[in-house]
Amino acid sequence: MTSVKIVIGPVHPALHEPERFVFKVDGEVVVDVEPRLGYVHRGIEKALSERTFVQGLYLIERICGICNVAHTLTAVQAIESVLDVEPPKRARYLRTIVHELNRIHSHLLILGVACELIGFDTLFMLIWRDREAVMDIVEMITGNRVMSAYNVIGGVRRNISDHEVSETKKALNTIAERVKEYKKVFMEDPTIRARFVDVGRLSRPKALALGAVGPTARGSGVKIDVRAEEPYAAFDEIAFNVIVYDEEDSWARLMVRWDETLESIRIVEECLDKMPTGPIRGRVPMVAPQNSEGFSVTEAPRGELIHHIYVKEGDDKPLRYRVRTPTYANIPSVCEMLKGGYVADIPAALVSIDPCFSCTDRVALVDARTGEKISIDIYTLARRYKK
């Protein structure tokens, strides 16, 4: 049994290398997986109990730049539940629109990155070119491409004009056509299928027992989607399909996202058509009216996101604020997926859960027999091990 020897420059064994995962390997096979999550730990939960509700929103938005809309939506809903605030109906529809646009951009992002990771650069460029159209719509509606600060306690910050509605519909039509084409590529292209089919297997019972969420769960036949089970914003009045695939592999998890992108486009169109008139924002107390506790669960692009808040009467800051992100929930499933698999499959499996950490992150490979350790970034790992 040969050991894995990849030398990426002089790696001093004494220096601590903050990798995302440590894989114990025996030749080409992964024997064990250990997650290391401290790299991006910023101490946000503690910081939130030292900031007012409004100040906290700016921090919450930056928990994750990609799904920042999901975080602010979940936050304002949790805060509204303890401040006894009910947002106006029009605001709920607007929130849903921007929430789904966020999902579309996020799915296109990772689907493009998945292509790039396996060397399919052209497709990556095409998908990200079309993703720009979504960023344009978001900028038009909210005022910014990425950090929109659109959700506020009590409603949303900006209204939408008739012109913006028609521009959005036009752009979405084009995007939908492109997405259908890309989906077809993912279903038929032999390179994509070779790199993702049967990779990162996660059985349904394991996915459920390990608490997998989002497309990671739905790619393994677990039919859970917060929008359908615990409707929020305008989801109680919008019809859509929960997308489930039963193949239980990386390919299935990516396919779930293609179909969800098409569903999200339909949801946005339905919201635009059914948009009620009225105010977009209501009055909000500055302090908590009584001791209480609340939580909000939403379906962020990567899966179930929960914000949990405790407040004391008369305070303008939370007593305790807890955030559990979907990627965090998926870590045990990722470990399960990779155990017993090949080193070559690590990047394809990781990218399929759409991890909320940087793609330039590193992983460590530790030889199970000699204890020798190599540190390598996921990008290089993907390129070195072409099947």
Add this chain to the structure above:
Amino acid sequence: MLLRLATWSRLRSPWILHVNTGACNSCDIEVLAALTPRFDVERFGILLKPSPRHADMLIVTGAVTRQAAERIKRVYEQTPEPKFVMAIGACACGGGVFQKCYGVLGGVDKVIPVDVYVPGCPPRPDAIIYGVIKLIEKVTKGGQRVQQLSRGL
């Protein structure tokens, strides 16, 4: 004169290593967006490389977490001269919204020297490209770094 030509030609197509030191990813995706057809930074000869050994320029995002500090220091050391550093986004420039959080050291310049700061939260891909151009201008106009390079020769 020769030195300036050598530097200019190296920087005509700078190769970039992108390092995330604890960012929320919004800067990272705008850096990546800069590569894609809408902004197309490759027309300037700019290429993203995965290893510090091939890099002319480090693009750093994120408010440096304690665990990331060591890594960015080592990446900087592994990058051969002449090397330049761009801090992208409010966090890399000075900690951003995460200033005073217990997990965070602050801006990138707390750990390694920075040549260009691109503020924004996140900065648009246009701003990031502008930052790269500014850096190229700064170096080729015989700024302080060019003098440092001449000492190296």
Add this chain to the structure above:
Amino acid sequence: MAKECNNLVEAFKRGLKEGFLGYEYDAKKRVLKLFVEKGALSKLFRLINEICGGEHHVTTITGADLGGEEIELTYFSWLLPQRLRVVIKTRVPKRDSRVQSLVGMAPALILYEREVYEMLGVTFEGHPKLEKLFLPEDWPEGVYPLRRG
């Protein structure tokens, strides 16, 4: 739904006896809140797993120091067949902050228990690997960032 919920509550009362401290049901949001003694947690999870036929999706644990003598633990779960959000609350005294690990029955808790341990100093007895998760290795022992004094 309210009737089904009553059946659930009755089953928990019977199973947990004095360990069952109370409940609140929000019919509009379909959220069932249960208050239990820390020693009854493992029985409760076993009951839930039985009632759901294994279709029990564990969400997370929040540990909170609300300023008193105790740490409050809140377990969030989703019961698939009943389509019900369950919120389980229990208290752990600060001077003796040990509670049984539920990882055997609910493997999804494996990282959340570690997080509550490092942030609040609650020891989950029986956890296969109770170590720091987010905090750096050189973080001082015995310093729990989310404890209040």
